[in-house]
Amino acid sequence: MPGPALLVADDHPLFRAAVLHVLHERLPQFRTLEAASAATLGAALQEHPEVELVLLDLSMPGARGFSALLHVRGEFPGLPVVVISSNDDPRVIRRAQQFGAAGFIPKSAPAEAMGDAIGKVLEGGSWFPPMAAERSEADAELASRLAQLTPQQFRVLLCLADGLLNKQIAAQLGLAENTVKVHVTAILKKLACYSRTQAAVLVKSLEADNGL
Template structure:
């Protein structure tokens, strides 16, 4: 386990510290990296391409519900992601699974569950609470559409969801405005959306039920 690198992405310092402590108890030789936002998560992954596992909260700054999970799965499909959330709604758990998570740990779970989940996923398995909600074909279709986007197009899509204009997106992502226009056109086509507003509504649908 000396080469195991685990990234904990959660914007609540106290809970993040608790997770890190639980990981060090279960895997004392693992390297644990922390991030407190979607941007920090991306930066950490760029700095540590050898990351073996990500523990991800859904409500960090810069994320729209499941968008961080989808973004990571698109850019780093080889890295398994385990969602940690205070929202234990069965549909939230099912959606996390359908959007590519390898596991789901409710924040109300005992610390031992973190070690169990991490061990299971690192061994190539999965770790989810018992599921009572049927698989959603709508979510499967949405995941398939989003999977067509390139990482850069996904970033542009999130900016669209925030209501940014092309000029603002260009500034935010350090792109030429014409490049943004090309991306927006491609995004709308791949998502089968007729307008920027429709695409933004699609992103909003990634927000889980209830509060996380």
């Protein structure tokens, strides 16, 4: 099995290159992998169980706000995720923490701070900038409800949020239409939603903060 790896998920090649440079300098014992979208992130994690930490930009193609973070945390609960974002608003930092991130690094942070943060998380700790935002009970409840979904149900939920019909979801995810119907029923029950529209609004709240 290959040696331990770190995965950088960001759709900006120049920023990815800058992060990889920091990782090679500070953590040469790790191999590095890259992903530029939510889909390639998921595929890379399935293909590389040796990944020990994910550095995640929230605004990649295929991600809705915090959806990629929630998806990784749901599918790989033992894998720490450090969010890297250009939006370091205290509420965004607090939400990332409540949705399961082990750390948050503003993109404006110097390379030294980035290296320190990653090292601390790899040791089992966490790293967040000082925050003024209060903990949100609504976000805590939302995270708890979404945590009940299986990874496949989470994928179906994101398709629901895009307004896709069961038939379209089945085609997109390679499932039988009846299987999608069963998933939708389970999703609505777990999220305590009475309609597909209400479930879609719930997903929309994951991207309520602009500039992620």
